[in-house]
Amino acid sequence: MGIRLKFNLVLVAVGATGVGLFALISGPYLREQAREEVLVRSRIMMASAAGIRNYTSEEIAPLLSETNKGKFHPQAVSSYAAMKNFSVLHAEFPNYSYREAALNPTNPADRATESEVDIISDFRASPAKQELVSERETHLGRVLYLSRPLVATENCLICHDVPDRAPPDMVTKYGRQNGFGWKLNEVIGAQIVSVPMAVPLANAASSLNLFLLQLGAVFALLMVLINLLLRSSIIQPILQMARVAGDVSMGKPNVEEYVKSGSDEVASLSASLNRMKRSLDEAMKLLNAKQK
Ligand code: HEC
Known part of the structure; x- marks a missing residue:
């Protein structure tokens, strides 16, 4: 074996090992960075949903009930306000979505899908869990889901307990079948933010x-x-x-x-x-x- 061949064999071996090791170490690192970036985006979305919910229940609902003499308007419902806001965002960024999915929803459009039922069941099984991060392959590519449980408190039961306790206008609009019978402190659904990972992953x-x-x-x-x-x-x-x-x-x-x-x-x-x-x-x- 000539000296040149020996040198080249060593160089190729070192080069291939170097490139391989780099790919092995940096690949997962870059992927993790991309996931972190997507997670931060989802948290921002979740925080803004919480902001809209609070603003609606603390500022809009009292104002509307005052000016409308107790008449019911879905616009005063935090869940409605949060989802309406995000439907505007969804129109501009179709791959981003925010859902308040429930097992027994008032609005049938909010009925939990199969994968959302899994998330809600997970929260029901472990009540201490406050957040769930999951990833799934969809037709839009890989998507990250950030979920938080929605628990029925005393305030919620005004509208979600029995139809006779709920505002009559609400029952007229939504019927007596859906969104009732929720129990105090029960996980009734989940807030689910989904953010596409395809672009950050492709960038990584x-x-x-x-x-x-x-x-x-x-x-x-x-x-x-x-x-x-x-x-x-x-x-x-x-x-x-x-x-x-x-x-x-x-x-x-x-x-x-x-x-x-x-x-x-x-x-x-x-x-x-x-x-x-x-x-x-x-x-x-x-x-x-x-x-x-
Ligand atoms: C003033 C009545 C009222 C109160 C109080 C109320 N909700 Fe609702 N809620 C509604 C209505 C009406 C809808 C359906 C809105 C729509 O058309 O999307 C709804 C929808 C929801 C949804 C979406 C799933 C579904 O049922 O369609 C969730 C989740 C929800 N509410 C949770 C809560 C929680 C948690 C509380 C207490 C913190 C609460 N609600 C308090 C009236 C109310």
Whole structure:
């Protein structure tokens, strides 16, 4: 195996290991960063939903009930306000959504889907759990879900206990069948924010590819430079010296010396070889003269 092949094999092995290790360590790291970014977006959405809910129940509901003499308006319902607000956002960013899904909803549009039922059941099974983060593959690509439980408090039961206790206007509008019979302190549903991960994940993947490409390019450049250096500083001079030594050993007359310029180890070897060749020439001359 030639020296060049040995060097190149080592370089390729180091390069491949380096690129592989980088991909192995940085890939999951970049993916985690993308997930964190999506999680922060979901938390911001959740916080703004909480803001809308509070604002509606604390400022809008009392105002509406005052001016409308107790007449019921869904606009005063926090859940309605939060979902209406997010439907505007959803129109502009179709992949982002906010839902208040319930197992027994007042508005049938809020009935929990199969995966939402799983989330709500999870909260029901562990009442101490205040948040759930999950990911799912959808037709829009991977989506992150941030969920929080919705618990029925005394205030909620005014409208969600039995139809006779609820505002008559509400019962007229929504009927007597849905959204009643909720129990105090029961997890009746969940706030679920969904944020697409496809774009941040694709960005993480392309960043990784870019880094790998740069790393690969640096290794390739290193290989080219080391090969050039090997050729000019070691391989060519050694071949030349081997040719001179071969010719001398074969007893060829007037073999031309090879002088490697510079002050490196190979140059000093070529100088030594030339001195040895000259000594050998002298010795041969003396030997020949003696024989005559
Ligand atoms: C003034 C009556 C009223 C009160 C008080 C009330 N809600 Fe509602 N709630 C409604 C109505 C009406 C809807 C249906 C709104 C719509 O059309 O989307 C609703 C919808 C919801 C929804 C969406 C699922 C569904 O049933 O359609 C959730 C979740 C919800 N309410 C939870 C609560 C919680 C939790 C409380 C107490 C903190 C509460 N509600 C208090 C009237 C009320």
